[in-house]
Structures are given as structure tokens and as C-alpha cells.
Amino acid sequence: MELLAQIIAAAISSGTPLLFAALGGILIERSGIIQLGAEGIMLLGAVIACIAFIHTGSLAVTLLAVAGISIALGLVHAFMCVTLRANQTVSGLAMTLFGSGLSAYLGKKVSGTPIPGSVPKLNLNFLDGVPFLGPVFAHLDVLAWFSFVLVVAMHLYIHRTSWGLHLRAIGDNPPTADVMGIRVQTFRYGYVIAGTILIGLAGADMLLVYSPTWTEGMTAGRGWIAVALIIFARWNPVRALFCAYFFGAMDTIGFKIQLIGSEIPSYFLKMIPYAVTILVLMFLGWRSRNKPSGSPQSLGLPYIREQRF
């Protein structure tokens, strides 16, 4: 029980950035736009968070700066995919490459400097004595709590509100949505920007909570794991929560094995999350070989009003 609680606590701490990135991706992909730039956006979010926090020392300013850069990146992606109707896969790839280059360039000066301070924790002291709940929930940081709230809010939004119905409509069948009077292009812009803010927040969370020093390429493929998570979670926020913690646990399981004192070289233990991602996706593909994957039906297809179907 003790060990299980420890693993879950570690999974939450390393899974929260994945969860934010996956939730942002779900929001974007539900509106029918493929988002593969998560790695670059997370890196830029992390480096901006680091620079802003070191220079101002204020968490609010830091988060605002991250939101600002994310809005800019989201606008670029939306302009490319919605207005120019460019290849969404390549646009995302370009964002990843540009993000990793720019973040390395911007982060050179703050590289290796630990951030001053940390994200405040929500101390629930009455939980301290409670077995299991105590070690997991008593001293979580506010960003983790925000992610819980976000999961519930997004679930209710997508499945229980008329705005959520519109979101699903523009992702599944934009011509019908357009006939219903929903502004497909405008909403796609909005959702891409909103989702990109969440992905940027994922990078900030990674830096502020998980590893509080900027190093070049610090996300180490987590943006891409988040892309895999979206498929794994079948574009559903609540499933995304569990999937993110599963991958969070995979991320930390290597450290745990090392702590036990195993003989396996750490390089192989560090391969676990990457190998598991591929295996899980393969398992999923095999299991749902003749079934719909749950992806929005117009994912990746630009919508042009004049085009006949």
C-alpha cells in the first residue's frame, strides 16, 4: 500500500505535464486540426517560464508570459492550417523543430540556473493521517489540482454543453456545422489557441514542478508521448487522465528499479517510456483493427465552404 501510494504520487508528478499536453491536444484535435507541434510548444513554454520566473520571480507573470507565447504559436498554427490549409502534419513538425531550436537559443543564458521558488502547494493537513489518500493528495501543487479540475470541466464541456456539441460537430462534420450556423473557421482558431495554451502550460508545469532547471531539450519526447496519449485516450479527457498517469508511472519506474539496486544499466531503464508508447499503440491498433479509433471524423481535413463532398 505504501509503495503503491508512492508510485501513484510519482506518477501524478511526472504525469501532470503529459496530462496538460494531452488535454490541449484533445481540444485542438476535437475541432478537426492535427496538432503535432506539442514537443516544440512545451519546450518554448518551459524556457519562457524559466526566463520569466528568474527575471520577475512572480508566478502570475510567468504563467501570463507562457500564455502569451502559446497564443502566438497557436495563432501561427491556426493560420497555417485553417486559413492557408497547409499540410497539418508538416506544420506541426515545423513547430516542433522551430520550438526546439528557438528554445535552445533563448535558454542559453538561463541554462543550469535553478528557478527561485516553486509552485505553491495546496496543503490539506487533515489528510495527513489517512492511509493512501494522505501521501498522494495531502501536499499536491496547485497546478496538479488545476489539472484535475480541468479534466472534469473539459469532460462536462465536451459532452454536456451545446458549445461542446458544436466543438464535436466542427471536428466530425464541418459542412453540417456550417449549415447549422456555427462559424467553423472562427471556432477552429479559438480551439487551436486554447489548446496551445494548455500545451504551453504543460511545458511550464514540467519546468516549475517536475524539474526546476532549464536544460536544452528537457522535454525529451514527452510532447510526442502526449500525441500518442491522445490516441490512447480516444480523444476523451477522463481517459486522458488515467493514460497520462500510466505513462507517468512508466517514466518513474526506471528510477524505482534503480533505487532497488538492480544491475540493469540506467540507459535501458530510460528506454521504458518510449518502448511502452510504441507497444501500447501497437496493441491498440491490433485490438481496434476493424473498429473506429474514436478520432474526430474530419481530423486533418481543412474545411472549405465552396468545396463539394
Add this chain to the structure above:
Amino acid sequence: MSERQAAAAVPLEPPKPSSRRMWAYRLEIDPSRTGSPWWMTIVSVLLALLLCGIFIAANGMNPIAVYDKMIRGAFGSSFGIAETLVKAIPLLLCGLGVSIAYRISVWNIGAEGQFMVGAIAATAVTIYFPNLPIYATIPLMIVFSLAAGGVWGLLTAIPRTYFQVNELVTSLMLNYVGLLALDYVVFGPWKDPKGFNFPGTPMFNEAQSLPVLGDTRLHMGLLFALAAVAIYALLVKYTKWGYELRLIGANPEAARNAGIPIKRHILLVMLISGALAGLAGMSEVSGVSHRLMYGISPGYGYTAIIVAWLAKLHPVGLAVSAVLFGGLIVGGYSVQTIGLPSSISNMIQGAILFFLIAGGMLSKFRLRRNG
């Protein structure tokens, strides 16, 4: 005449000017335009340099002076040109590999990992067969690296064809696996015992190194790369296989209906794509560094993606853009002396890809006057 007919006879009123009228011009897709003009590529690169110039200026440097320094560093001396060509070799091989995959819309971004395993496999020959003569060692290293890269490519292709797994995610995950495998061998079992703890294997001997040109570092890998590009150009243009690739790229649905085995094509293409990147890894360890070491690649596999895109997958274009990006990497190193990080070249690369895509799409639009 009934009232109804009278109403129908009245001509429709012209639509009221809407708020959109505030724009005198609008963009619309011109269906007659398929390609983009050649100058669009140059405009895209210049715009990318302009954007990065803003970031350089924000860092307190004069962008023009920085670019000048980069160009001089890469192309200003015979040493610089040789270095640029040395960097262009892996870029050309990896870029060729990914372009073959992109031709049939298989988004292989795993050239970095395929490069790593190719380098590891080539080094394995030097570790396990240390005393072979040069005419046995070099071909064996080539075969090993091709095989290892090819297998790494298949690890991406098999999930894609049989399990419907997005190849972008798989190939990127495999990059990290390949990188960790490289770190393992250079920090662990293959570390040079006399290397003062340097994370690298012992230096290769003469028989394990590719011949170089004169006293430069330019090595025989250049010939491999040029030969591979020529073979690719001929195969795509003149064989049935090449025709089928072009058909799959142009219209996958039509290709499927024509009975072309798309799955088999994807497997073969990823095998070739990975093998070429693996060969790049071999030529880098055997031709340049003469040992396997930590950080052997400054991201060749990722730059190769942009090399392929800038060349529009065209063989001659690949050679040109590989040299340009080789120069960009060398230029990035040369500005380190004036206190800029070498990652400036990564930033420029990403920006170039962005503007290339946007420019390619924009040139399909035409500007129309409203009304």
C-alpha cells in the same frame, strides 16, 4: 400573370454589402496553380532569416554582422568549404532517405535514430573484428550500418502497416531509444580504457577509416552520397517501382485501386530510408570522428527533414540544400566565437521550414478584388 410569377420576374436585389467589404481584396485558392514558383523558396528563406534576425537583435547582436560571420565561416575559406561539405554528407544521405519516405507520404522523422544505430553497427565491426584489412573492414561496416538502419526503419514501418500506428510517433520514440543505446555503449562496454574517461570508443585504425581527400577532412562518404542520389534519381524516373512510388504519392486511392501493394511499398521504402540514414552514421564515424562518441550527431536526422522539404524531394535540389544546411551548421559553430549559441542554426532551420510551408501554400492563392 400570377402574383407568384411576377415576384419571380423581379430581378434579385444585389446582396447588401456585408462587413467583409471593408477588405477590398480577398485571398482565394486558384485551382489552376499546382506548384509554387522557384522564387518563393528564396523569399521563404529570406523571411526566415528576417524573423531570426529579430531574435538575434533581441539578444543584443547585429543580425547582419552575425549572418555575415556565418556565411564567411561556412563558405569564406577552403577550410570552411571542406567542413561544409563534410557536414553535407550525412545531411544528403539522411535527407535522401526521408525524401523517399515523404514521396509516398510516410512521415519518417526517425533519421536521427537510424543514423545512431548505423553508427553503432559500423563501430561494432571495429570492436569485434579489429584486425581485418581495409578491403574487408569498410564493406563490412557498410553492410552492417545499412542493415541496422534498415531494421530501425522497419521497426517504424511494421507498426504503421500492420497495426495502423502513426509513424511520426513511432519513429520519434525510436530516435530516443537509438540515442540511449549509443550513450550506453560509449559510457559503458565500449568506452576507451585509455581515454581518460572520455565517452567514446578507441580511435579507429587506418583500415577502419574512409580515405580522405588531401589534407582536408572531406572523405569518401561524399561519393556514397552522390551515388545514392544518382541511383535514386534514375530508379524513380525510369523503373516500374519508381512509377508506382510517384503514383502512390500523387493519389493513394488511385494507386490502391490500381492494385499497387501499398503495404509492401511502405515496408520497402522505410527499409531503404533507414538504411541510407544508417550509412550516414557509418560514414560519419569512419570518415570524420574516427570513433563512436557521445553527441556524434548535431541533429543531422532532424535537419534532414528540412533539407528534403527545401529540395521539394528533388534529387538535384537535395544536393544543393544539403550543402546549404551543412553551411548553416558550420556557420552556427563559427558564431560561437562571438558569444552566440550554436543552436542559432537550429532556430533558423525551423523557421525556414515554417516559411517554406506557408510560402508553398500562399502561392496557390490568388488575390482577388472584392465586388
